[in-house]
Amino acid sequence: MEAIKEYDVIIAGAGPAGTSCALALRDSGLRIAILDKSAFPRDKVCGELMHKKTVENLEKVYPGFKKDFVKFPKTLVLKHTIMHYKGRDVMYDWEGESYTCPRYELDNYLLNLLKETGKADIYTKVIPEQYTATDDGVTVTLKDKHLTLKGKLLIGADGVNSVVKKQLAGGRVDKQHYIGAVRTYFSNIKDLKPDTSEIFFNSKYHLNCLWVFPVEGKPGMANVGFGLLSTRMSKRKINLKEAFYDYFKVSPELGEKFKDAKQEGPLEGFGVSLGSTIGTVSGSRFMLIGDAASLTNPISGTGMGNAVVSARLAADQVKRCFDTNNFSATNMLNYREQLEKEVYNELTRSFKAQRMLSSIPYVLDIGFGLAKHNWIKKKIQSMV
Ligand SMILES: Cc1cc2nc3c(=O)[nH]c(=O)nc-3n(C[C@H](O)[C@H](O)[C@H](O)COP(=O)(O)OP(=O)(O)OC[C@H]3O[C@@H](n4cnc5c(N)ncnc54)[C@H](O)[C@@H]3O)c2cc1C
Structure with missing residues (x-):
């Protein structure tokens, strides 16, 4: 009944x-x-x-x-957050935790x-x-x-x-407003500070960054992931999971940081509706x-x-x-x-x-030159 x-x-x-x-x-x-x-x-x-x-x-x-x-x-x-690009680092101290x-x-x-x-x-x-x-x-x-x-x-x-x-x-x-994203966990990551998240940029993937977010109680362990706009993936025939592993190969600083790291668990994907x-x-x-x-x-x-x-x-x-x-x-x-x-x-x-930023050629090169200035830091914080 x-x-x-x-x-x-x-x-x-x-x-x-x-x-x-x-x-x-x-x-x-x-x-x-x-x-x-x-x-x-x-x-x-x-x-x-x-x-x-x-x-x-x-x-x-x-x-x-x-x-x-x-x-x-x-x-x-x-x-804190450290942003990395072409061997340059910019550290952000967040207003509030x-x-x-x-x-x-x-x-x-x-x-x-x-x-x-x-x-x-x-x-x-x-x-x-x-x-x-x-x-x-x-x-x-x-x-x-x-x-x-x-x-x-x-x-x-x-x-x-x-x-x-x-x-x-x-x-x-x-699809214009949809991201495909993947994440997994890695242990034994070099120089991972427990109070600092890290973000890696690479010009091959333009403004799409790879994140490394530390996990509590597990020194050297982080949630690591990456996402791309759906239209960009289909236009350029990009396989997201392959792109994730490629990111480590094309970013020397990332390769170095993860050289002794071990992937813990599968690389899993999910959608993000913007x-x-x-x-x-x-x-x-x-x-x-x-x-x-x-x-x-x-x-x-x-x-x-x-x-x-x-x-x-x-x-x-x-x-x-x-x-x-x-x-x-x-x-x-x-x-x-x-x-x-x-x-x-x-x-x-x-x-x-x-x-606007996506349409500027060499935006990362220009942006990283300016990113250390406080007014730019404040602007970025207000947008996320
Ligand atoms: C790879 C990735 C990384 C992300 N990183 C971040 C981040 O670092 N920080 C951040 O703030 N956001 C992040 N997001 C976005 C974040 O995950 C979502 O915005 C957030 O989970 C939204 O919460 P919600 O409660 O709306 O939906 P959800 O967290 O998805 O919860 C929906 C719930 O509904 C249930 N459900 C689904 N379908 C049905 C159904 N048919 N019937 C009944 N129940 C159902 C699910 O089991 C789930 O419990 C990320 C997303 C992805 C994909």
Whole structure:
């Protein structure tokens, strides 16, 4: 027999966006369900760098977050970044800290925070088959579970391949604004400092850099990865995994740093949907947040910060909808407006800067000459 469970808000996806949204709603008095296709803890292919923005916004949705999170044994506090190009190095001291934390640990940490509040029903290892939104509410049918969830509002937080987006917003992948990225881990990396992330540029791959982000508690070990715009890969027939290993061959300083290093685990790929174009992010009875809404910064490739910002803004909109009993597409546009103010303006600036820089010949040679100047450092920090 098919069972039906009733909620006010159903959140699809328990990554940083979904759990942040549920945490932001914990004292709203609303009945919340959050569901995910994976069993937790689970991995997510990612560079695992958390900019200050991610932690500041988690602190906003869950006051006290930062104090406990910096003490979490898997969190590494970063203070500097070194950029390398043709044997030249530029060191950046970040205004405010950034962090790394394996996604296997971080996402489980966030879900456990939510569990501890006891304010949401958590369904993991469930496959949502069909999302339906009508004037009366939303329905989610779960595959093989003989269970249907009914709610008044749906939040799509199910990542870059969002099924909520496909089924309710007709979303498609826009290759012009999509990156293919790969990452793996290496141990025994030479001169790896635990408080310093490193980024390597090479003129063969233009502005696409290879990152080396250290991992807490494992000296010499780092998350290493690289991404390329989809259109560039198809135009130049580039195989991303081959390009990753080629990067070490064409960059002497990288070859030296990794000469005794050992790859730990497979090289895994995943998509990144850039926030350089604004698509549909809401409609009658639903909103999209995080990667489902395509909010990754086109320059830094980081998306967790904006995932948490969008979760916070969506939670505010959820409260407005219930206060006014208005779940219409028009009312939901308030969410889009807030997103434009807090996220898209910054993303549009980064996108324009990225396109402008990409069109300048010898941009890396020129840029590295200037990169040591403080005003350039400040400009770069403001764009990521
Ligand atoms: C290689 C790579 C490197 C990156 N590096 C960084 C970085 O260093 N720093 C940074 O800030 N960002 C980085 N990003 C981006 C970052 O990973 C995302 O922006 C972030 O994970 C978005 O969070 P989210 O909660 O929206 O989505 P996700 O983290 O993808 O979470 C989505 C959740 O939904 C679940 N789900 C998916 N499909 C379904 C379904 N059909 N039904 C139910 N559940 C579903 C998934 O299991 C998952 O738990 C990187 C991305 C890639 C690919």
